[in-house]
Amino acid sequence: MPQPLWKVNEIFYSIQGEGRHVGMPAIFLRLAGCSMGCPWCDTKYAFDGGKEMNNLQVLVELSHFPCKTVIITGGEPTEQDLPALIKLLKSAGYAVHIETNGARDCDVNQADFVCVSPKKYVAKEMLQKADIIKLVVNTETDLEDLQKYYNYENEKTQIYLQPESNKEENIALCVKLAKAHPSARLSVQLHKLINIK
Numbered sequence: 001m002p003q004p005l006w007k008v009n010e011i012f013y014s015i016q017g018e019g020r021h022v023g024m025p026a027i028f029l030r031l032a033g034c035s036m037g038c039p040w041c042d043t044k045y046a047f048d049g050g051k052e053m054n055n056l057q058v059l060v061e062l063s064h065f066p067c068k069t070v071i072i073t074g075g076e077p078t079e080q081d082l083p084a085l086i087k088l089l090k091s092a093g094y095a096v097h098i099e100t101n102g103a104r105d106c107d108v109n110q111a112d113f114v115c116v117s118p119k120k121y122v123a124k125e126m127l128q129k130a131d132i133i134k135l136v137v138n139t140e141t142d143l144e145d146l147q148k149y150y151n152y153e154n155e156k157t158q159i160y161l162q163p164e165s166n167k168e169e170n171i172a173l174c175v176k177l178a179k180a181h182p183s184a185r186l187s188v189q190l191h192k193l194i195n196i197k
């Protein structure tokens with residue numbers, strides 16, 4: 001069987017700027033490709049191409065950093081063989097976090113943390129597997145529609161409200177929504193505030 005080849009946009013070491021683990025140093029493994037096409041996407045540069053890397057090349061690249069937590073992001077990680085990638089990283093001793101739009105049901109059971117950020121459509125199975133559901137909110141957001149995600153809150157799954165692009169009006173809206181639904185959390189993008197990658 002041929003060794004998997006991953007299409008990788010970039011691998012870098014930084015600080016998690018969003019969600020429950022904000023402030024945590026982590027290696028970001030950004031896979032290339034996403035077919036969702038959100039107009040305000042801030043990683044459009046990851047849509048096409050990507051460097052082809054095999055398992056060994058990925059592990060060697062990760063080993064350059066003094067950290068054992070990898071955040072697999074994109075693009076959209078489930079558009080490649082994400083379960084195999086999680087298995088690879090777990091077998092190498094990494095804690096594995098996933099950032100996905102949840103559009104397709106995917107086996108993420110071996111991951112240590114799953115963030116689902118629904119966009120135009122989402123698989124309910126992925127909402128059920130999420131540790132956090134991260135809702136990107138702007139002034140165009142259908143607030144009635146947003147409510148449906150609150151039904152997936154439970155002891156494991158928490159809602160995070162993230163103002164799109166840290167815009168002032170979007171932050172104000174998220175603050176208002178969080179205060180009206182206090183089990184939710186505000187997720188301002190820290191990395192953009194402090195101007196790091």
Ligand code: SF4
Binds near residue numbers: 036
């Ligand atoms: S799902 Fe995420 S990566 Fe894909 S287009 Fe939308 S914001 Fe960008």
